[in-house]
Amino acid sequence: MKTLLRHRFAVPAAGISACIVLAALPFVLGSGDLGLATEILLVFTMAQMWNLLAGYAGLLSLGQAAFIGMGGYALYGVTNLLNLPIYAGILAAFVITALVAALIAPLLFRLRDAYFAIGTWVFAEIVHILVTKSDALGGSSGMPLLAIRNMDIDQFPVISFACAAVLSAGAMLFASLIIRARLGLALMAVRDNPLAAASAGIDVWRSRFLAFVLSAGVSGAAGGIYFMSTLFIDPNAAFDVNWTVILLFIVIVGGIGTLSGPAIGTVIYFGLRQLLLGQQGWFLVLMGGVAVLAAVFAPRGISGMRFLERWVGQTAP
Amino acid sequence: MDWIPTILNGLLLGGLYGLLGLGLALVFGIMRIANIAHGEIIVMAAFFGLMLQRLTGLNPLLLLPVVALVFFGLGYVLQIGLLNRLLGEDPLVPLLATFGLSTMLRNLMGQGFGADIHRLNSGRLPFISLHMGFANIGVLPLIILAISTASFVVLALVIGRTGFGRMVRATADNFHVVQMQGVNYSRIYALVMGIAFALTAIAGVLLGMRTTFTPYSGVEHMLLAFEVVVIGGLGSLWGPLLAGFALGVVHLVGLRLDPDSGLLYPDLLFFLVLLVRPQGFAGLRQT
Numbered sequence: 001m002k003t004l005l006r007h008r009f010a011v012p013a014a015g016i017s018a019c020i021v022l023a024a025l026p027f028v029l030g031s032g033d034l035g036l037a038t039e040i041l042l043v044f045t046m047a048q049m050w051n052l053l054a055g056y057a058g059l060l061s062l063g064q065a066a067f068i069g070m071g072g073y074a075l076y077g078v079t080n081l082l083n084l085p086i087y088a089g090i091l092a093a094f095v096i097t098a099l100v101a102a103l104i105a106p107l108l109f110r111l112r113d114a115y116f117a118i119g120t121w122v123f124a125e126i127v128h129i130l131v132t133k134s135d136a137l138g139g140s141s142g143m144p145l146l147a148i149r150n151m152d153i154d155q156f157p158v159i160s161f162a163c164a165a166v167l168s169a170g171a172m173l174f175a176s177l178i179i180r181a182r183l184g185l186a187l188m189a190v191r192d193n194p195l196a197a198a199s200a201g202i203d204v205w206r207s208r209f210l211a212f213v214l215s216a217g218v219s220g221a222a223g224g225i226y227f228m229s230t231l232f233i234d235p236n237a238a239f240d241v242n243w244t245v246i247l248l249f250i251v252i253v254g255g256i257g258t259l260s261g262p263a264i265g266t267v268i269y270f271g272l273r274q275l276l277l278g279q280q281g282w283f284l285v286l287m288g289g290v291a292v293l294a295a296v297f298a299p300r301g302i303s304g305m306r307f308l309e310r311w312v313g314q315t316a317p
Numbered sequence: 318m319d320w321i322p323t324i325l326n327g328l329l330l331g332g333l334y335g336l337l338g339l340g341l342a343l344v345f346g347i348m349r350i351a352n353i354a355h356g357e358i359i360v361m362a363a364f365f366g367l368m369l370q371r372l373t374g375l376n377p378l379l380l381l382p383v384v385a386l387v388f389f390g391l392g393y394v395l396q397i398g399l400l401n402r403l404l405g406e407d408p409l410v411p412l413l414a415t416f417g418l419s420t421m422l423r424n425l426m427g428q429g430f431g432a433d434i435h436r437l438n439s440g441r442l443p444f445i446s447l448h449m450g451f452a453n454i455g456v457l458p459l460i461i462l463a464i465s466t467a468s469f470v471v472l473a474l475v476i477g478r479t480g481f482g483r484m485v486r487a488t489a490d491n492f493h494v495v496q497m498q499g500v501n502y503s504r505i506y507a508l509v510m511g512i513a514f515a516l517t518a519i520a521g522v523l524l525g526m527r528t529t530f531t532p533y534s535g536v537e538h539m540l541l542a543f544e545v546v547v548i549g550g551l552g553s554l555w556g557p558l559l560a561g562f563a564l565g566v567v568h569l570v571g572l573r574l575d576p577d578s579g580l581l582y583p584d585l586l587f588f589l590v591l592l593v594r595p596q597g598f599a600g601l602r603q604t
Binding site: 060062107110111113114115117118119121122123125126129130132133241245248252281282284285287288289290291292293294295296299 | 345351353399402403407408409410411412413414416417418419420421422423424425427428536537540543544547577578579580581584585587588591592595
C-alpha cells in the first residue's frame with residue numbers, strides 16, 4: 001500500500017510542481033540562462049526519447065542525430081522557404097521526421113542489435129550528405145532563421161523556452177503514460193524476449209515500429225526547437241556525431257530503462273559541461289571514459305544502483 | 318566517356334576497403350563484438366605511422382611490421398583488460414564500451430594532434446604509374462591491393478589450416494565446449510583481437526598513404542568497414558574482400574558522376590543490399 005501511494009501520487013505531484021517551476025522560470029532568469037534552460041529541456045526530451053527506444057523497445061539507435069538534424073532542417077525549410085510561422089515549423093519537424101522514420105523503419109528493422117545500431121548511423125550519414133549537397137537548404141554553409149525578422153527579438157528566448165517546456169512536459173507525460181499502457185508493456189516484453197512476446201500474441205514488429213516512429217517524431221520536434229533557438233543551422237551541427245554521444249551518456253549514466261534515469265543523467269551532463277566550460281575536447285574525452293566505466297561497472301546507470309532506489313523509484317523491470 | 322580506368326581504380330581502392338573491414342569481420346564473426354572504435358583504431362595507426370616516419374624518415378611501407386606488432390599488443394591488452402569482462406548475455410554492453418572508447422580516442426587524438434589534415438608521405442611512389450594500354454595504373458594503389466589481398470590470404474590460411482585456427486573456429490562455435498577440451502577461450506579471444514588490430518593497423522597506414530586523415534575521420538572509416546562486413550556477409554573470409562571491391566567501384570563511379578557526394582553511394586549500396594539480400598554476399602546465416 002505504501003509503495004502504491006507513493007507511485008500514485010508522487011509522479012503527478014512531481015509533474016505538477018515541475019510545470020509550476022517551468023512556468024515561473026522566464027520571469028526569474030535572464031535571457032542567457034533562459035537559453036541554457038531551453039537547451040536542458042530539449043536535450044532531456046531527446047534523451048527520454050532515446051531511452052524509450054533503447055531502454056524500453058530494445059532498439060539501440062546510434063543515428064538519432066538524423067532525426068534531430070532533420071527536425072531542425074524541417075523547421076528551417078518550412079519557415080524560410082515557405083514563409084510559414086515557426087509553430088507550423090515545429091509541427092512540420094514532428095510530422096516530417098516521423099514520416100521519414102516510418103519509411104526507413106521497414107529497411108532498418110531487417111537488422112538486429114549491433115547491425116541495427118550501425119544501420120541507423122549509416123542512415124544518419126546519408127541524410128547528412130544529402131542535406132550538405134542541397135543548395136535550397138544552404139548546402140554545407142547552412143542558413144539563418146529568417147522568421148526572426150517578423151518577431152520581437154527580446155521575446156524570442158521566452159518563446160523558445162515556452163516551446164521547449166511544453167514539448168518536454170508533453171514528452172514526459174506521454175512517455176510515462178505509454179510505458180504503463182499496452183504498448184509499453186508490449187515493448188518491454190519484446191525487449192526481454194521477442195520470441196516469447198510474439199507467442200503471447202504481441203505484434204513485435206508493430207510495437208517496435210510505433211516506438212521508433214514516435215521517438216523520431218518527438219526528437220525531430222526537439223531538434224526543430226533547438227535549432228530555432230540558436231537562430232542558425234548547418235549540417236555539421238545538425239548531424240553532429242556528438243548528439244549520440246550526449247544522449248548515450250545521459251541515458252546510460254542516469255539509468256537506462258527508467259523514466260527518472262534521463263532526468264538524473266541530464267543534470268549530471270549539464271553540471272559537468274558547466275564545470276568544463278571551454279574545454280569541449282576534454283569534456284568529450286571524459287564522457288567517453290565514463291561510458292566505458294559505466295559499461296563495466298554499472299550498465300544500469302545511477303538509478304540502477306541499489307542504495308539510490310528509494311529516491312528515484314523503481315529500477316528497470 | 319571512358320569508364321575502364323574509373324572501374325579499375327575502384328577495384329584497387331576496394332581491396333583496401335576490404336582490408337578496412339577484415340579485422341571488424343573477424344572480431345564480429347568470432348566474438349560477436351561490434352567494435353565501434355574500429356575507425357579510431359584505423360586513424361590511430363595512421364598517426365602512429367606518421368610519428369614513426371618523422372622519427373625514422375622511412376617509407377611507411379617499411380614501417381608496417383612495427384605498426385602491426387604494436388597494434389597486435391594493443392588489441393590483446395584491450396581484450397584481456399576490458400572486453401573479456403563484458404562478454405555475456407547482452408551484446409549491447411560491449412557495443413556501449415567500444416562506443417565510449419571511440420569517443421575517448423577520437424577526442425584524445427583531437428587534443429593531441431589538432432584538427433589539421435595529415436597524410437603519410439611515401440616519397441615519389443604516388444606519382445609512378447604503369448601504362449596498361451587502355452589505362453594508367455598507379456604503382457602505389459597496386460602495392461596496396463597486393464598487401465590487402467596478401468593479408469586476406471594469410472588470415473584465411475591461419476584460420477583455415479592451422480591448429481590455432483581450428484581452436485579459433487571451435488571457440489566461435491561454442492566457447493563453453495572448447496573450455497572442456499582445455500582451451501582457454503579468453504586467451505583465444507585476446508589473440509583474435511590482437512590479429513584484428515594488426516590487420517586494422519595495416520589498413521590504417523595504407524589508408525593514410527592513399528588519402529588524408531584527421532583525428533575525426535575515424536567515424537566514416539568505421540561505417541565503411543561495417544558496410545564491408547554487412548555487404549560481405551558472415552561466414553566467409555572472402556565476403557569482405559568482394560564487398561570491398563563493390564564499395565570501391567561504387568564509390569569512385571559515384572564520385573565521378575556526382576563529384577561532391579562523399580561516401581553517399583557506398584552508403585546507398587549498403588541499403589540496397591539490405592533490401593535485396595540482407596544476409597550479404599556470402600551470408601550463411603542472418604544476424
